[in-house]
Amino acid sequence: xxxxxxxxxxxxxxxxxxxxxxxxGCGATFTAACLVVEELAKVDxxxxxxxxxxxxxxxxxxxxxxxxxxxxEWLPRLASDTLxxxxxxxxxxxxxxxxxxxAARRDGDDYLLSGxxxxxxxxxxxxxxxxxxxxxxxxxxxxITCFVVPREAAGxxxxxxxxxxxxxxxxxRRLLP
Amino acid sequence: xxxxxxxxxxxxxxxxxVDIVILAEKFFFCCETSGVKRGKTPAxxxxxxxxxxxxxxxxxxxxxxxxxxxxxxxxxxxxRLKGQSPSSSYKEKIASCMSKLLQRATSxxxxxxxxxxxxxxxxxxxxxxxADVELAAPQPAPLCALLEEEQAMAEAASRFARERVGPxxxxxxxxxxxxxxxxxGGPAFRGPRFLCIGGQDGGRRDRRAL
Numbered sequence: 064x065x066x067x068x069x070x071x072x073x074x075x076x077x078x079x080x081x082x083x084x085x086x087x088g089c090g091a092t093f094t095a096a097c098l099v100v101e102e103l104a105k106v107d108x109x110x111x112x113x114x115x116x117x118x119x120x121x122x123x124x125x126x127x128x129x130x131x132x133x134x135x136e137w138l139p140r141l142a143s144d145t146l147x148x149x150x151x152x153x154x155x156x157x158x159x160x161x162x163x164x165x166a167a168r169r170d171g172d173d174y175l176l177s178g179x180x181x182x183x184x185x186x187x188x189x190x191x192x193x194x195x196x197x198x199x200x201x202x203x204x205x206x207i208t209c210f211v212v213p214r215e216a217a218g219x220x221x222x223x224x225x226x227x228x229x230x231x232x233x234x235x236r237r238l239l240p
Numbered sequence: 241x242x243x244x245x246x247x248x249x250x251x252x253x254x255x256x257x258v259d260i261v262i263l264a265e266k267f268f269f270c271c272e273t274s275g276v277k278r279g280k281t282p283a284x285x286x287x288x289x290x291x292x293x294x295x296x297x298x299x300x301x302x303x304x305x306x307x308x309x310x311x312x313x314x315x316x317x318x319x320r321l322k323g324q325s326p327s328s329s330y331k332e333k334i335a336s337c338m339s340k341l342l343q344r345a346t347s348x349x350x351x352x353x354x355x356x357x358x359x360x361x362x363x364x365x366x367x368x369x370x371a372d373v374e375l376a377a378p379q380p381a382p383l384c385a386l387l388e389e390e391q392a393m394a395e396a397a398s399r400f401a402r403e404r405v406g407p408x409x410x411x412x413x414x415x416x417x418x419x420x421x422x423x424x425g426g427p428a429f430r431g432p433r434f435l436c437i438g439g440q441d442g443g444r445r446d447r448r449a450l
Contacts, residue, residue, distance in 0.1 A: 064412060065408055065411075065412055067404070067408075068404060068405055068408065068412070071400060071404045072400070075396055075397075075400050076396070077393075077396070077397055077400065080393065089389075089393070091389050091390065091393055092387070092389075092390060094386070094387075094390050095387075095389065095390040095393040095394070098386070098390055098393055098394035098397065099393055099394065099396075099397040101394075102394055102397035102398040102401055103397055103400075103401050103405065105398075105401065106401035106402065106405045106406050106409065107401070107405050107406075107409045107412070109412065109413075110401070110405050224416070226416070227416075231412075231413050231416040232409075232412035232413055232415075232416055
């Protein structure tokens with residue numbers, strides 16, 4: 064995906080549609096996000112997919128469920144210059160998301176994530192990753208937790224480009240430990 | 241229809257609360273007027289219409305009582321329609337009652353708006369329960385009606401897509417490698433040769449090729 068296109072989307076306010084105005088977003092409705100995705104898809108579904116994931120998954124996750132500290136830190140960036148990526152799928156858990164193997168282990172004030180994610184959209188351009196990992200395996204799927212992982216986090220590697228038959232400009236790569 | 245509710249607000253004023261309950265073959269229409277001065281005892285007027293059984297009226301009264309905790313209810317109009325659209329005389333009766341109630345409760349202009357929307361409201365069955373559903377305009381906006389900001393966002397996205405994305409679609413696509421283009425032009429897309437068709441049918445069943 065060309066950087067100019069991504070920058071233009073941010074400049075036009077199309078990447079913070081539902082983010083509250085106090086965080087630099089437009090404060091618009093989910094319907095507005097759907098309309099934007101629809102209009103972009105008429106020209107390029109790859110761009111549309113990227114905008115869709117960023118607005119309706121990443122921004123919504125952070126707006127609804129992140130702690131106030133995380134919201135203050137990330138929502139202004141997500142609305143202005145940082146693309147988000149949602150990391151759920153793994154080799155053994157595509158549709159069956161509860162079967163994911165990625166584990167999170169507490170290490171002092173931090174968490175150490177171990178695992179590999181596959182087919183991660185926006186991964187080539189993303190500045191932040193929402194990574195699903197199980198922080199409490201004894202609780203089964205109820206232990207699955209969403210971690211906000213900056214791209215510069217130690218140990219995070221984005222794999223090589225994967226070739227596809229469609230929406231080719233939309234990056235979909237592996238996340239490697 | 242049951243279970244779907246919609247709350248609407250007019251930009252200029254709030255006319256009252258309207259609750260509509262849709263059952264499979266029944267239709268309760270309960271309009272409560274608001275804007276009553278605090279401290280005044282609401283008038284206990286329950287117009288009766290043919291077909292309303294005592295139990296149903298009581299349920300509706302209970303619903304009204306729940307609302308009256310806020311002391312905003314003044315009068316309640318309840319009607320019941322069975323299966324099909326009501327007769328014209330029935331409609332007139334309802335409209336007449338609504339007009340009187342709402343003219344007393346709010347401005348005459350507001351009352352006229354409510355009455356004029358009553359027929360459409362009957363046809364468009366919204367909401368659901370006797371819980372508070374605030375309706376300010378009698379005519380609910382259709383789902384396809386967009387807010388100004390939604391329309392503006394759609395137009396901005398459309399313009400951006402045409403002007404900034406359109407010219408680079410092909411180059412972005414081609415910049416993502418060419419293997420899949422070779423695949424599309426390759427043997428797998430020329431016929432059933434590599435698909436799961438046995439040799440007796442002219443294919444070549446080869447799992448490794450798959």
